[in-house]
Amino acid sequence: MPRTPTPARRSRLFRVVAAFAVLVALGGYLAVQYVSGNKGAPHCTVRSADGTRGEDRTYEMTPDQAANAATISAVGTTRGMPERAVTIALATALQESALRNLDHGDRDSLGLFQQRPSQGWGTARQIMDPVYSAGMFYDRLAEVPGYSRLPLTVAAQRVQLSGFPQAYAKHEPDAALLAAALTGRAPTTLNCFPSAATATGPGDAAKVRSELVSAFGKDVLPSARAAGASAATSVSVPVPATAAAAEAGGGTAPQRGWELAHWAVARAEALRIDRVAFADRVWTADDGWRTERAERTESGTTEVRIGLAQ
Structure with a gap:
């Protein structure tokens, strides 16, 4: 006749099963986070x-x-x-x-x-x-x-x-x-992974431009672009060519561009920014920095392009 498990044995068995279930659930969660690119808590x-x-x-x-x-x-x-x-x-x-x-x-x-x-x-x-x-x-x-x-x-x-x-x-x-x-x-040494859980509403291009001017001064955005930009989903900040680069046939001031790009990444959660592009690199809120073909304007300058969450 099989023995009936004592209350103590049943309690131990329950704890073992529960612990195993927690480990399986945790493993599944981590796998999903890894595959989806979620980096965990915002940081x-x-x-x-x-x-x-x-x-x-x-x-x-x-x-x-x-x-x-x-x-x-x-x-x-x-x-x-x-x-x-x-x-x-x-x-x-x-x-x-x-x-x-x-x-x-x-x-x-x-x-x-x-x-x-x-x-x-x-x-x-x-x-x-x-x-x-x-x-x-x-x-x-x-x-x-x-x-x-x-x-x-x-x-x-x-x-x-x-x-x-x-x-x-x-x-x-x-x-x-x-x-x-x-x-x-x-370049690309700052990475931020903002929280999607606390996000409320789309990003505001006017607010991004206002914050840029507050931090970097009014010259960061040409007056026509700052006053009349109509894009509601992105903000482009021109990075002018240096004098030396212009004499050599074009180019930009890369440090200035990376300064602006890193500022946008650092402000991503507060300003609902989900994409930043400069030179041949792109940052996204899900994946961080990656390489992508650079785009150049007709004037020969590049831009820091700040995309906003919708």
């Missing part, structure tokens, strides 16, 4: 263009952090600041706010750089504007004699007057990695 990754000792360095962040980093970089380059200044600004924001636009802090500190209204940085509303706060940081950094030759922690401290001046140094490697990508010096 952005920046990697080194050439690895140190054969190993790539990477830094991962949320889309919101990437968007703030892109704004900090854009404000700096638009003011003519060198990549070193962008690195200093990014390291400072990494330490002060982890690249989050905080509405709180020590005493009356606010924003990406934890600037204080009571210390002359501006009103609370101004400081909470990333473009304004980044601009204020660069204004004060530019007043530091020889800042580009100073150790990063010294340059940052002379702007911030922090109680923990050595804390900025630990962020220098990640800040340098971000600066290389966001200033356009290291």
